[in-house]
Amino acid sequence: MDDNKQKTSVIEAEVPMGTVHPAALEPYRVRLFVEDEIVRDAEITVGLNHRGVERIMEGLPVEKANSLTEKICGICSNSHIWNSCKVAEKALGIEVPARANYIRIIMEELERLHSHFLYLAHGSEVLGHETFSMRLFYIRETVMELLGMIGGNRVQYGSAIIGGVRPRCELDEMRINQIKDGMNVIEEKTTAFADRFVSDPMIMSRISGVGVISQKDALRLAVSGPTLRATGVDKDLRRDMEEYDPFEFNVITQDGGDVKSQLLMRVMEILESIKIIRQAIKDLPEGSITNRSWEMQDVSLTKSYIEVPRGTLYHSYALEDGRVRNCVIRTPSMSNIGAMQYACVGHHITDAQLAIVQCDPCFTCTDRAIQIINI
C-alpha cells in the first residue's frame, strides 16, 4: 500500500469476512479496514486450501501424477492435466498427433466457456441479481452436458494423457453434430443475454467505475489473463502456442479495468471461443488420437506455459526412473489475488466485495507453498 494513502485516511474499524461467506465460493479470509463504510485498506489471507499437492506428487509414477494435477481445481481441471502432459511430452520428445491436438483444444475451449459462465453467474449473484444468475447457470448446463458427453464426467473429465487423448474422447459423427447444435444454442442465448444485460441502467450504474485496476498496477503485480486484458494490455499466450496456429481468433481487450470491462470481456471471449470450436470441428484432421510409441527416460527439469481461462499457467517437473521429481506448479490466480487488494480500496463495502470477485480468483488452484526470495 502506498504510504501516502495511509497517512491521509483514518482507519476506524476492521470488518473481517470469514471463512464461510455467501460471496466466497472457496474458503478464504478478508479483512477490510473501513472508515464509515468506505474501504481504506484490505488484507486477503489465503492458505486454507493447502493440501500439499506438490509434496504428494514427489515420487509418483508420471501417469498418476498427471491425473492428480487434475484434482487441484474443479473449474480449470482440463488446463492442469493438459499442461502436465505437455511437460512430459516436451521432456521426452513425444509428438502428439494433429487430431489429438484439435480435440484437446476443443476441451480447453469448452472449459473456458464453462469457467466464464460461472464467473458471470457468481458476479451476478454478488450484485444481488438472482434472476440473471439462474439464467446463466441454465445456459451453462449445455456446456456441462457437452463436456460430460466427450469426457465421461461433468467435472474432471481426464481427457488428456501423455501422447494424445484418451480413446474414450474420440469424436464421431453424432458427437460432432451435438457439439454443433450446442454451439448454436449457446451463441444465441449468450447474445440475447448480453443485450439484456448491457441495456439495464440499474446494473450498469452498479458496475461502471467500480474496482478499477490501473494498467500500471496490473503490470507491476504480474497479473495475467482476462484480468490484464481488461485494463487494455494486449497479451494472450494463445498466439504463441503452436497448437493454436491453425485457428483464427481475435484477442479481446477493453479499456477501463473496472467491473464492467471485466464482465464484457468475458462475454466477448465466450463468443470467440465458440468461433474456435466451430473451426475445430469443421477442420478435424484424420488419424489416430494417441501416440503410444515412446520410451521413458530420465530428464532434467522441464517447463511448460499455457494460457488457461484465468491467465498463464506454469508446470514443471523432472523425471527420474519414470517418477516425478521437484514438481512446481504456479497458477495465474497467485498474482491476480494481489490485484484484488488494490481494486477494492476507496469503495463502499458492498462494492468492495464486487471488486474482490471481479479478479476471478480460484483459491483452490493457488495454494502452494511459496518461497519469497529477496532480490
Place this chain on the structure above:
Amino acid sequence: MNLAYSLIAVIGTLLVALLVSLLLPGIERKFIHARIQQRVGPPISSPGIMAPIKFFFKQTINPNSSMPRLYNSLPLISLIVVFILLLFLIPQMYFFGALASIIAIVGFLKVEEVMYMFMGSLSKSILSVRMPFPDLIKGAKHPETSRSFLEELSTLRAFRLIAFGSFPVYIALFVSVAITGSIYLSDIVAYQQIHGPILFSVAGALGAVVFFIGYMILLNEYPFAILKTKADVIEGPYLEYAAKYRAYVYITRGFLMFVLASLFATLFLGIAPNILNSSFIITIIVALLFPMLMAVMSAFSPIFTYKQFYPTVAAVSILGVLAIIAAFV
C-alpha cells in the same frame, strides 16, 4: 349486541389477516420469482406456513449476544407493534381518537424501523469476528484496530435508513392528509365514502406510486435490501435468531406486508379492513397484488448501494412533494 359485533369484527379481521399473510411469502416465491426464473419453485405453504411451524419445534439455543433475553424478545415486540397497527385500522376502533390517526401510524412504523437497530447492535454471531481463524499474527496489517461484527455494519445502515429511507412512506401518508384535510382515519375514510377514492385523482395517483416505493424500502426488499444483502452482511440483524424467535421474524415479515397493503387500501381507496363489510375482499385483493408487484420489481433488480439509493429516494420524495402541492391546487 353492538359490542359483540365489534368484538367479532376486530378478532375476525385479525385472524383473517394472519391467515392471508402466512400465504404471502409462498405466493411471492412460487408464482412470481419461480416463473420469472423459469423453474418450478416450492409449494405455496412451504416458505410462509411450514417454515415457521418447523422453527417452533427446534431447540432453543442461547444467542451470542451481550443481552440475550432482550435480543430474543425483540421479534415478539415487533410482531405486537404490527398487530397494534392493524388493530387501529379497523373502523370499530376509531373511537380511540388520536391513536387512530396518521401521527400514530407514523409512530408505530418508526418503532418497527428502530427495532432493526436494536437487533443489529445486540447480535454477535460466529460468522465474522468470532470465526476461529488466526488473524492477529505477526506481520498482519493494522493489528491494533478495533474489530467490528457484520451486524454492526447492519446497524449503521439501519440508522441511515431511519434517517432518509422512510421519507417516501411518510410523504405518501401526508398526501392523503392534504387531500382530505384531516389526520384522523375516521375522517379520511368518511371523505372517500362521499367523494370517491382519492386514488383516481392526480395527487392520489402520484401518492400511490410514492407509497409503493416506500413500501419496498420499509420491507427491505431488493433493490433496497442493503440492510441484509447476501453479498456482505449475510442476514444482518437476524443472524442470531433460532427456533421460535426466528418463527416470529418470519411471521412478522408476512404480516407487515399485509398490514401495509391494507393501510394503502384505507388511505387511498377508503376501504377500512372490516370483516363484516363485504368490501373486505378488495383489501385482500390489494394485499395480494402489492407483494406480487413488489416481487416482479425485485426479481429484475440488483441491490442498490448508497450511490443509487440516495438519488432514488430524493427523486421519489420530490414526486411526493409535487403530489402534496397538486392536492392543494
Place this chain on the structure above:
Amino acid sequence: MSLKSYSRGRAIHVMLVYTGGCNGCDIEIVNCIFSPKFDAEQYKVFLTWNPREADVLVVTGPVTKHTEMPLREIYDAIPEPKAVVAAGACALMGGVYKNIHGDIPSEEIAGPVDKIIPVDAKVPGCAVRPQDIVAGLVSALPLLLNAD
C-alpha cells in the same frame, strides 16, 4: 403423522460449508440448488448461509488444517435436530489427497469429515452429481423427521 414431523419435512434449510476441496463438488451443489434445471426448491429444500437457520449441513472437501475449527464451531452453532451430509470422495475418505500412496503421505489434511463431526449421510462421487445430492438429502430426512 404429527404436525412436528410433517412440518419438518415440508421446509428443509440446507447450509453449505466448503472445507478446502477442489471446488468441483461445491459448484455442482450450487448447480443443484440454484440452476433451474435441477432446482432443489421444488423439493422444499431452501439454501441458507446462517447456521442458526439450518437443519442440514452439507460438507465438501477434505478438511484442511485451517478449516477444522470453523467446521466444528459451525456444527455446534446449528440447533437440534440436525443432520450432516458429507458429499464427494474427499469428504468421505480424503479423496486423492490421502489415498494416492505417493512417497510422502500428506500431513495437511485433518482427516475426512467423520473424524471431526458425526456424519449421517454419505454421497459418493468425484465430482458428485446433482441428482445424487438430492437423493442424499432425502436419505438423511428420516433422522430429522423422527427426532424429538
